[in-house]
Amino acid sequence: MQKIPLTLAKPGMTLAKPVTRPDGIAVAGAGSELSQGILDRFDSMGITHVVVEGEPVxxxxxxxxxxxxxxxxxxxxxxxxxxxxxxxxxxxxxxxxxxxxxxxxxxxxxxxxxxxxxxxxxxxxxxxxxxxxxxxx
Incomplete structure (x- = not known):
C-alpha cells in the first residue's frame, strides 16, 4: 500500500484504507475503486492524501x-x-x-x-x- 497526494491518484486505483474527511467522517471504504467523480468529490471535501493498494506511483x-x-x-x-x-x-x-x-x-x-x-x-x-x-x- 502507498499513501499518495490526491493530485497523483488516478481513476482505476483501489483504496487500501478508508478515506475520511478532515472532520473524521468516513467517505469511502477500503477496497473502493477510484473514479474521476470520486476524486473530484474528495478534492472538494479538502482531502489531500489517499492510501492505495500496491505502489503505483x-x-x-x-x-x-x-x-x-x-x-x-x-x-x-x-x-x-x-x-x-x-x-x-x-x-x-x-x-x-x-x-x-x-x-x-x-x-x-x-x-x-x-x-x-x-x-x-x-x-x-x-x-x-x-x-x-x-x-x-
Missing part, C-alpha cells in the same frame, strides 16, 4: 539540483548520532515522509504542466485542409 526523483536519493543519504547522516533514540527516530521518519510527499507533489505539478503545454501546442497547430477543391468548368 514512483515517489523518488524530485526535480531540482539534488536527487531524492541524496536527500535520503543526507537525512541518514543528520540522524547518525541518534540510532537508538525513539523520538529522534520518529522525527526522522516524519521528515522522510515529508520529503517523499513533496517529491510526489512536485512530480504531479511537473506532469500537469507538461500535459497543459502539450494540449496548448496541439490547439495552436493550424489544421491544414487537404480536401480537393472542385474546378470551375
Amino acid at each position: 514512483k515517489l523518488d526523483g524530485q526535480p531540482g539540483t539534488t536527487s531524492y536519493d541524496k536527500r535520503l543519504e543526507r537525512l541518514d547522516y543528520l540522524f547518525r548520532r541518534f540510532p537508538d533514540d525513539k523520538w529522534m527516530g520518529q522525527i526522522k521518519r516524519l521528515v522522510d515522509h515529508y520529503f517523499r510527499m513533496k517529491a510526489a507533489a512536485s512530480a504531479a505539478l511537473a506532469e500537469a504542466a507538461r500535459a497543459a503545454r502539450a494540449a496548448s501546442q496541439s490547439e495552436a497547430a493550424p489544421e491544414v485542409d487537404n480536401t480537393p477543391k472542385p474546378k470551375d468548368a
Whole structure:
C-alpha cells in the first residue's frame, strides 16, 4: 500500500484504507475503486492524501539540483548520532515522509504542466485542409 497526494491518484486505483474527511467522517471504504467523480468529490471535501493498494506511483526523483536519493543519504547522516533514540527516530521518519510527499507533489505539478503545454501546442497547430477543391468548368 502507498499513501499518495490526491493530485497523483488516478481513476482505476483501489483504496487500501478508508478515506475520511478532515472532520473524521468516513467517505469511502477500503477496497473502493477510484473514479474521476470520486476524486473530484474528495478534492472538494479538502482531502489531500489517499492510501492505495500496491505502489503505483514512483515517489523518488524530485526535480531540482539534488536527487531524492541524496536527500535520503543526507537525512541518514543528520540522524547518525541518534540510532537508538525513539523520538529522534520518529522525527526522522516524519521528515522522510515529508520529503517523499513533496517529491510526489512536485512530480504531479511537473506532469500537469507538461500535459497543459502539450494540449496548448496541439490547439495552436493550424489544421491544414487537404480536401480537393472542385474546378470551375
